[in-house]
Structures are given as structure tokens and as C-alpha cells.
Amino acid sequence: EAQVTQxxxxxxxxxxxxxxxxxxxxxxxxYMSWYRQDPGLGLRQIYxxxxxxxxDKGDVPEGYKVSRKEKRNFPLILExxxxxxxxxxxxxxxFLTPSTTDTQYFGPGTRLTVL
Amino acid sequence: AQSVAQPEDQVNVxxxxxxxxxxxxxxxxxxxLFWYVQYPNRGLQFLLxxxxxxxxxxxxxxxxxxxxxxxxxxxLKKPSALVSDSALYFCAVRAHNAGNNRKLIWGLGTSLAxxx
Numbered sequence: 679e680a681q682v683t684q685x686x687x688x689x690x691x692x693x694x695x696x697x698x699x700x701x702x703x704x705x706x707x708x709y710m711s712w713y714r715q716d717p718g719l720g721l722r723q724i725y726x727x728x729x730x731x732x733x734d735k736g737d738v739p740e741g742y743k744v745s746r747k748e749k750r751n752f753p754l755i756l757e758x759x760x761x762x763x764x765x766x767x768x769x770x771x772x773f774l775t776p777s778t779t780d781t782q783y784f785g786p787g788t789r790l791t792v793l
Numbered sequence: 794a795q796s797v798a799q800p801e802d803q804v805n806v807x808x809x810x811x812x813x814x815x816x817x818x819x820x821x822x823x824x825x826l827f828w829y830v831q832y833p834n835r836g837l838q839f840l841l842x843x844x845x846x847x848x849x850x851x852x853x854x855x856x857x858x859x860x861x862x863x864x865x866x867x868x869l870k871k872p873s874a875l876v877s878d879s880a881l882y883f884c885a886v887r888a889h890n891a892g893n894n895r896k897l898i899w900g901l902g903t904s905l906a907x908x909x
Binding site: 682709711718719720721723726728734736737768770772774780781782783784785786787 | 827829834835836837838839842883885893894895896897899900901902
């Protein structure tokens with residue numbers, strides 16, 4: 679089954695304790711992206727990647743890191759989480775054809791609480 | 794500035810009645826428009842998209858959307874609502890002038906409640 683998976687689905691942690699949220703897709707997509715969803719603010723892009731070893735900042739990258747060592751994986755790293763990073767996180771992926779109209783497919787989300 | 798507006802936080806409809814979830818957009822150039830649905834504790838699921846061509850787009854689960862360029866709208870519709878359609882619906886537009894970034898600009902969502 680074609681899908682985007684994220685782990686963990688739920689995480690409660692404390693301020694300053696490094697964590698990684700994994701994202702993996704099995705559709706051979708070049709493009710991957712992370713969004714966070716917050717009430718009243720909607721979904722905002724954190725980082726994106728055009729392909730292996732090619733990553734760039736989205737609209738709200740502060741406090742986050744990413745890596746793209748393999749095409750299928752795009753982990754989101756919080757080196758020193760803070761309470762304002764409490765949010766619902768979504769990973770997405772799509773092909774990267776020149777038409778720019780490719781549909782993005784989303785993972786199930788990771789609900790993160792930073793105490 | 795590019796933006797998407799969903800003017801209704803919540804829409805209530807009786808099962809079997811037609812439903813409409815509204816979306817208006819502001820974007821330079823030709824818009825690429827999307828609808829996604831979010832069920833509780835599940836991810837965002839793609840419903841349909843408008844790229845070009847026929848203004849009426851058909852998608853998953855019997856949903857359709859009508860693109861209206863003059864009104865800059867892309868309303869989601871279904872002729873006969875089901876209780877199982879109750880969910881959070883998001884309209885999104887592909888950002889222009891973002892280079893190769895496939896970033897989507899999102900509305901804040903509309904909660905649809907279909908009553909038995």
C-alpha cells in the first residue's frame with residue numbers, strides 16, 4: 679500500500695530533551711515536506727526537500743532540523759524542544775514533475791507535547 | 794499576499810441533504826487548488842484538485858468542487874451528505890513564486906457535521 683508513515687504518533691516530552699520524528703514514504707517521491715498545524719494558524723511549512731541531500735527552509739524553520747540521506751526518509755529533529763513547539767506535525771510527499779501540479783500525500787500526523 | 798479563506802468554521806447539514814463547504818483564494822497567476830479532509834486521529838487525505846480545464850472537478854467519496862475564476866472561489870460540494878462525511882475539511886492553493894517548493898497555502902479548515 680502506498681503511504682506516508684510517521685513515528686511516533688504521540689509524544690510527550692520535556693523542554694530541552696532532543697527528539698526525532700521519523701517520516702518515511704514508499705512511493706519513490708522526490709519531494710518531501712514537514713508542516714505543523716496549530717489552532718487559528720492552520721498548517722505552516724517547516725522544511726522541505728527536493729531530493730536526497732537537498733533541503734531548504736519553509737516558513738517556520740526555527741528550532742527544527744531535517745536531513746535527507748535516503749530518498750524515502752525525511753526525519754524532523756528538535757534539538758532542544760520548547761513548549762511553543764507543542765503542535766500536530768504532518769509529513770508530506772509528492773513527485774516533482776515539471777508541471778508542479780503533483781498531489782501531496784500526507785502522513786497520519788504526530789501530536790507532540792513539550793512540557 | 795497569497796491566501797485561502799474558508800469563511801465558515803462549521804457547517805451543519807442533515808444526512809441526505811446537499812452540502813457545500815466554501816473556499817475563496819487570493820493568488821497571483823493561475824491557481825492550483827486542492828481539497829483535503831482530516832478525520833479524527835488520522836492524517837490529511839486528498840479529495841480532489843483543480844489544475845486546468847473543466848471548472849467542475851470530481852473527486853473521492855462522491856465529492857466535487859466548482860472552480861469560479863471571477864469569484865476566486867473553489868467550493869466543495871456533495872449532492873447527498875452521509876454521517877460518515879463528518880470531518881474537518883481544508884482548502885489549499887499551491888504557492889506561486891516559491892521556486893521548486895511545492896508549498897501549499899492552507900485555509901483554517903471547516904468542520905462539517907452531518908446529522909442523522
